[in-house]
Amino acid sequence: MENFEDRLFDLFSQKSFEELTSEEQELVLKNMTEEEYQENYAMIHEFKEVDASITIETPSLVAEKGKTINYFYQSIPVYKAVAGIVLAVLLSFILQFYMFQNEKNITVKDDVSPQSTPLTEENYPSSLVVNL
């Protein structure tokens, strides 16, 4: 029965009710009336005729292959746009950081002599005073 269901949908487009064999007619009538079958057959044929009357020319495949893509008119996904902006901001921060590093003048003292404050009674740290 399942096979006949498949076959039934093919029969609609292949044979009118009169063209069906007596066995096919019998099986069709178990599923629908003769009128319903005939309506399906006529409707499908009408659709097929209209479809066949539509002409579409097949463009040359060579021309299609050589077609150039204008990237200015291509849309891109939102995540790609966001990723691009984040990357641009990060790059600008990195560039600024390196430029700032290069601008820093590091002064090098040629003569660095150790200087110490002589300890006197006035400047001696009080915490180090031990009262005996």
Place this chain on the structure above:
Amino acid sequence: MENLTDEELMMQFLELGNQKAFEVLYHKYFVSLSKYIGWMSGSMEQGKEIAQHTFVKLLHKSYVFNAKKSFKVWLYVIGKNQWLNEKRKLDRFSDHEPSVVQEEGKEDGSRTFQLQKMQMVLSTLSALHRETFVLKYLDNLSIQEIAETMQCSKGTVKSRLFYAMKNMRSKMKEFKTEYNGKF
């Protein structure tokens, strides 16, 4: 070349770089894919455009093709996804809802009438029912191929087809009454 299956042709293109094999597939499926998208979107011109994009995508992503699966199903799935992406982009910028199939070229009164009638009948169906009907009767896919394309069971496909045709029959009757046999 004509004796080869679609999958064998695709493998010829992939493994041997046989451009002719790809061209055979392109010429075999371009119109049917354009019409499928055209019926779904309501514009044959858009259908053609999407079909072109689909084949370009196929050229660039051909290495992901699995020879054990149907080429036709693979092509229709890519085409459908391509159209859905395009539709999403368009929906974001406008609430444009194409309802009637527009076709380029000469205007033939009775044919345009027929075309509009068919599109109006199809537009009364849900997107899933419409797609199932178009794939089955206009693109001649088998129930199994439709099930794979739409990622559902064969039973679901049959049920959708049954209800699609039931709704279409009643819509056709309404038309006949409304237009007094004009259609």
